[in-house]
Amino acid sequence: MTVVTAPGGPRANARPFLYGDEITALARALESGQYGHGAETEAFERELAAYLDVPDVVAVATGTAALHLALLAAGVRPGDEVVVPSLTFCASVQAIAATGARPRFVDVDPATLCTTADHLRAALTPATRAVMPVLYGGRAIDLADVREHLAARDIAIVEDAAHAFGSVNGLRRVGATGDLTCFSFDAIKALTCGDGGAVVPRTAREAAILRRARALGIPQTRAERGAAVSYTVEGAGFRYHLSTLHAAIGRVQLARFPEMETRRRSLWITYETALREIENVTVVDLDVANTVPFTCTVLVPAPLRDEVHTRLRAAEIAVGVHYPLNHLQPAFRSWASPLPRSESLWRQILTLPFHPAMTANDVHTVAAALRRTLRLTTSTTYAEATAPDQDLDHLKAPR
Structure with a gap:
């Protein structure tokens, strides 16, 4: 069964698409009594990682939160620059501004509306700490010509793949090519959680940083979660977790x-x-x-x-x-x-x-x-x- 929501056809530029099983999944999550981060969220993370063929995925509240946390995990700090195309949703730029860094705007290729390796290379300055290619419309970007140069200068690639879940770059899915990759699962994306996002970390250390930052700076292992103990705040953090309710929707969407x-x-x-x-x-x-x-x-x-x-x-x-x-x-x-x-x-x-x-x-x-x-x-x-x-x-x- 498909749940139909109005308006439809040409009268809507974009709209959510549900398969029907999301209602059952939401009821199950509601009956669990666990509405924050929980087992459903962690199951969604494991299933995303399996789909992308990567070691780990960190689920978060929104695509914007994913970009913000990924930039922080990459070491972007106040005074740094992040290269980003001007032609993107403003969330890309707001995430950069939230770190205290400065966006350095670049052009895109008219044939694809994506930035290119040449655009990124030409925009680099001594202050550049990261580049943020935006995968406009879902199309992957080939950055082979600039990867070695960026790595030599310790400049991170933070992919804004909000449009691109499921797309392929070479022989692998977007997200599995070794970059910090950020997805959006908002209402109109190809995979929706109602609202949500995810980051693919490059290392186990980055994954730990992301998980701590999404939980208000509180490090928690899965074994400790729910224990009646005092907590410790170890660093900057935000309320960026993906709720069990949203994850339940996402799991149905991913299966289909x-x-x-x-x-x-x-x-x-x-x-x-x-x-x-x-x-x-x-x-x-x-x-x-x-x-x-x-x-x-x-x-x-x-x-x-x-x-x-x-x-x-x-x-x-x-x-x-x-x-x-x-x-x-x-x-x-x-x-x-x-x-x-x-x-x-x-x-x-x-x-x-x-x-x-x-x-x-x-x-x-x-x-x-x-x-x-x-x-x-x-x-x-x-x-x-x-x-x-x-x-x-x-x-x-x-x-």
């Missing part, structure tokens, strides 16, 4: 994840085929054979994008623009430097409705609406560009 991979890949391929022949539309490549797609993003000419967005929203096609550039945000302006390529690219981005409850008919509805809107917008723009300037009529000589 192969279905989600198939649904999302099929949906993206249907979109790519439907959009292929539409003039003035370029589909952002997600390397779908190796990606569990999170979005379907297209580029349309900058003079048309805003009008196309407005017209489609008015027609109840829930398009969006993901994401506003962070170096232009008021909160981050003090760290900004000009990024003309990102600014030009951002004016072309349009994200189409994309969620696994959509049907092939929904995709063709969106594609047809986009085609019609582009034709109308293009003709209107051309007419406006070639029309006489009525404001100057009073200056013309009388006939």
Whole structure:
């Protein structure tokens, strides 16, 4: 049974997808009486580690918490710099700011909307302590050309893989390539806990640091948890644990994840085929054979994008623009430097409705609406560009 939540189809840009068994799992967790971190959370961690083929996974409350803790585990401190693309959700930058470090914004590749090894290398300074590649849309990033250079300078790679659970990098899943990798399991992700996240640590020491920091700085072994003893606070910490209730949902989602991979890949391929022949539309490549797609993003000419967005929203096609550039945000302006390529690219981005409850008919509805809107917008723009300037009529000589 699938639990259907409104709105659906093209009227929602993204939405949760549940299989139905989550309700039974939640009831079981509620009946246990253990609602904080507990056995259900630890079972979820073990199952995630098995799926990713890694030694350990540390579950946390949100994807943002995952990024914050991963940066701290990597040794990022006040005064350090972290290289990050401007084109990302603001959570990436807020996590950097929470450590006291400074974001150093970089461009992305227009073909993938991901940063590249060359972008990262060019942005390094003596203050760089970490780089944060963002796996936009779920696509993995090949950093082979810069890994050795980063390691020689003791610069950590903290992957923002919020979009990319299940995607593949080479022969291994994202998260199993040796970096500190952070996932989000919020409501609209391919795997949802309702809200949640996880960090893949590089070492047992990092795992211990992460577990202590997510529990308000209190180190607890599994054997000690629940014992009637006083606790010790050994360092900085946060209330970042993943609750048993959220973990119960995540376990059901993970068990059914192969279905989600198939649904999302099929949906993206249907979109790519439907959009292929539409003039003035370029589909952002997600390397779908190796990606569990999170979005379907297209580029349309900058003079048309805003009008196309407005017209489609008015027609109840829930398009969006993901994401506003962070170096232009008021909160981050003090760290900004000009990024003309990102600014030009951002004016072309349009994200189409994309969620696994959509049907092939929904995709063709969106594609047809986009085609019609582009034709109308293009003709209107051309007419406006070639029309006489009525404001100057009073200056013309009388006939």
